[in-house]
Amino acid sequence: MQYRDVMNVSRSLAAPAHELRLKGSDLERIQFLTRNFRVLQGLRIKVPVGLALIAMGVPELLGTHSNGAFLALALSSSLVKADVYYRRRFGEVLRPDRRPLTATRAWALFAAIAFVGGIVAWLIAVHHNGRPIYVLCGVALIWRWFETGRSPYLYYYPLFGALVLAMAAPNATFGYLLPAMRNLGTGCIFAGAVTVLIGLLDHRQLVVGMPQPPQTAEDNEDGEDTEATAEAT
Amino acid sequence: MTPTPFEQLAQLDRLVHDPTRLAILTALSVCEKADFLFLQRITGLTKGNLSSHLSKLEAAGLIEIEKRFVDKKTQTLASLTGAGREAIHDHWQAMESAHKSAARWHPGKLVPAPST
Numbered sequence: 001m002q003y004r005d006v007m008n009v010s011r012s013l014a015a016p017a018h019e020l021r022l023k024g025s026d027l028e029r030i031q032f033l034t035r036n037f038r039v040l041q042g043l044r045i046k047v048p049v050g051l052a053l054i055a056m057g058v059p060e061l062l063g064t065h066s067n068g069a070f071l072a073l074a075l076s077s078s079l080v081k082a083d084v085y086y087r088r089r090f091g092e093v094l095r096p097d098r099r100p101l102t103a104t105r106a107w108a109l110f111a112a113i114a115f116v117g118g119i120v121a122w123l124i125a126v127h128h129n130g131r132p133i134y135v136l137c138g139v140a141l142i143w144r145w146f147e148t149g150r151s152p153y154l155y156y157y158p159l160f161g162a163l164v165l166a167m168a169a170p171n172a173t174f175g176y177l178l179p180a181m182r183n184l185g186t187g188c189i190f191a192g193a194v195t196v197l198i199g200l201l202d203h204r205q206l207v208v209g210m211p212q213p214p215q216t217a218e219d220n221e222d223g224e225d226t227e228a229t230a231e232a233t
Numbered sequence: 234m235t236p237t238p239f240e241q242l243a244q245l246d247r248l249v250h251d252p253t254r255l256a257i258l259t260a261l262s263v264c265e266k267a268d269f270l271f272l273q274r275i276t277g278l279t280k281g282n283l284s285s286h287l288s289k290l291e292a293a294g295l296i297e298i299e300k301r302f303v304d305k306k307t308q309t310l311a312s313l314t315g316a317g318r319e320a321i322h323d324h325w326q327a328m329e330s331a332h333k334s335a336a337r338w339h340p341g342k343l344v345p346a347p348s349t
Contacts, residue, residue, distance in 0.1 A: 027259050030275055034260045034267065091271025092308070093264045210274040 032153050033209045037093040039148055040206045044082040046199030048075050050192045053133075057188025090210055130187015131168045137191035138165030141198065156201050160194050236334075245331075248293055249324045253278065253286050258321045261296060261313045269309040287311060295320055 033040065052075050116136070123132035141161030148154055167181055167190065181190065236244070249255060256276045260267055273283050290296045295317035299310045313321070 027256065030256055030260050031263050033275060034271075035263045037264075037271070090274055092268045092310075093271055094266040094310075095264055211277060213273050213277050214279055 029209055032151060033206070034093055036148050036151065036154070037090075037206075038095070039144070039154075040202045041082065041086045042199030042202030042204075042206075044079060044086060046195050046202065048078040048082070050195030050197075050199060053188045053192030053195060055192075057185045057190075057192060059185075060188060061183060061185030090206060124184060128184055129182045130184050130190070131182075133184070133187040133191045134164050134168035137194065138162070138168065141194075153205065156198060160198060164191060164194055245327055246320065246324060248289070249295070249320050251286075253282075254290060255324075257283075257286060257290065257311075258295065258313065258317065261311060262318065262321050266299070266310040266312040269311070272311060290317070 052071050055071055120132045120136050138161045141157050141164065145151075145154055145157035145161065148157075167187070181187070249258060253276060257272055260272060260275055269280075269283070269287075272278075272287075273280060276283065278286070287296065287298065291298050294314060297312050297314050299312070301308050301310065
């Protein structure tokens with residue numbers, strides 16, 4: 001690791017006792033958290049989507065009807081609330097590669113989601129088992145890991161991605177080993193549980209990596225950053 | 234004559250090499266902008282301390298501070314300037330060079346300090 005090696009050389013220029021003491025791994029952590037700040041907001045998308053999958057899987061397993069409108073409402077409201085929570089608790093980062101959502105991009109995104117969703121829905125309708133859900137979830141997790149630059153901090157993405165993909169293998173779910181896993185309801189519940197777990201692990205990375213800063217008398221009560229305008233000491 | 238690793242380290246820009254400011258610049262180097270709260274959480278500094286370091290970096294022209302209102306509250310955003318990006322890039326280059334020199338360095342004949 002480049003920064004760790006380099007920082008080991010510079011220990012002779014250590015900070016005074018009252019200042020921040022850095023190790024090379026701290027700079028790696030800072031880079032990782034800043035670069036993947038949106039990805040690590042696990043409560044924002046992954047946990048609600050995972051819970052929605054579980055909520056869809058349970059009625060399927062029990063043979064009852066699910067309330068789709070209620071699910072959609074709960075999902076959208078939790079997305080908004082989680083967004084506000086992260087902004088107020090951890091702040092905000094703008095990425096350089098963040099492009100504005102133009103009409104063309106929005107349509108392309110919608111078309112891609114509709115296409116993949118259509119294929120998965122068709123596969124579910126034809127086979128009526130959990131295999132399409134496993135494949136979609138596993139591929140999404142592994143693709144996300146590649147997208148984040150295969151960060152070792154996100155080791156659980158390929159781990160769980162491979163586990164979920166393995167469930168789609170004929171001998172795993174459709175054979176005699178785990179016959180119950182072939183069910184569509186079980187597939188939704190399993191994929192949902194994995195998604196929720198990944199969301200919680202992501203969230204934990206933020207909580208552990210960005211601890212609450214020390215409060216001093218100079219800090220105001222409502223958390224506003226009016227001190228930012230203060231003159232340099 | 235090639236400078237020793239110690240001389241190379243001594244030539245580093247203290248403004249950038251300070252661990253706190255290096256942490257701030259490292260965070261800003263991988264994003265477009267970051268707000269005050271994010272920088273505070275990621276460095277673990279108090280508001281006053283972070284504010285002081287941001288002011289120093291801004292005065293040196295390494296970062297830009299932008300203020301805007303979000304939900305009737307002031308949000309302070311910091312971003313690296315072109316000079317800031319160059320400074321942190323040069324800093325890592327110098328550190329890598331010092332690291333390589335340190336790996337090759339062997340203590341030679343010690344020269345006594347001149348008597349005063």
